[in-house]
Amino acid sequence: xxxxxxxxxxxxxxxxxxxxxxxxxxxxxxxxxxxxxxxxxxxxxxxxxxxxxxxxxxxxxxxxxxxxxxxxxxxxxxxxxxxxxxxxxxxxxxxxxxxxxxxxxxxxxxxxxxxxxxxxxxxxxxxxxxxxxxxxxxxxxxxxxxxxxxxxxxxxxxxxxxxxxxxxxxxxxxxxxxxxxxxxxxxxxxxxxxxxxxxxxxxxxxxxxx
Numbered sequence: 001x002x003x004x005x006x007x008x009x010x011x012x013x014x015x016x017x018x019x020x021x022x023x024x025x026x027x028x029x030x031x032x033x034x035x036x037x038x039x040x041x042x043x044x045x046x047x048x049x050x051x052x053x054x055x056x057x058x059x060x061x062x063x064x065x066x067x068x069x070x071x072x073x074x075x076x077x078x079x080x081x082x083x084x085x086x087x088x089x090x091x092x093x094x095x096x097x098x099x100x101x102x103x104x105x106x107x108x109x110x111x112x113x114x115x116x117x118x119x120x121x122x123x124x125x126x127x128x129x130x131x132x133x134x135x136x137x138x139x140x141x142x143x144x145x146x147x148x149x150x151x152x153x154x155x156x157x158x159x160x161x162x163x164x165x166x167x168x169x170x171x172x173x174x175x176x177x178x179x180x181x182x183x184x185x186x187x188x189x190x191x192x193x194x195x196x197x198x199x200x201x202x203x204x205x206x207x208x209x210x
Contacts, residue, residue, distance in 0.1 A: 044102035139201025
């Protein structure tokens, strides 16, 4: 048990999240410099600082939860998860130019996640960008994951307790390879612009609604 806890390295998650968030924030800042109105939807782990950065740049931002401190002007909080994503009519500023979902796919079985990402795509404007990340199959988590040998459609299992505690991942999870994430985006009709696997195995992708 202690060996697994020692292997866990949740501290790298902040850096991994920051890389995708920075891509999304720079897209917002570039569009604002060109004088374009920008709306953004953010949810998942650690998006509070990026939400404030986007709002400070002049974007109209909706987040899944209120970041710590006083929300910046132009930032609205509305509690939801990927599984409880409201309809477009219930979300202010929809349709969006940018949607960022950080490390949230794991909470749903693959088929449910695919339906949810399809809904996200429909919340984007044509030409809008979707930034997604997921906990990786080829990572410390995957090394001790009971469903690591299964196809992603059948992959949904609990992590060993030390890892679950270290990463705050309680209940069954679905881990992704980079190929899994790309395939999901293609299956929902998105055009994938780029993808990557982080140094410790988590995955991310940027896609556009065409």
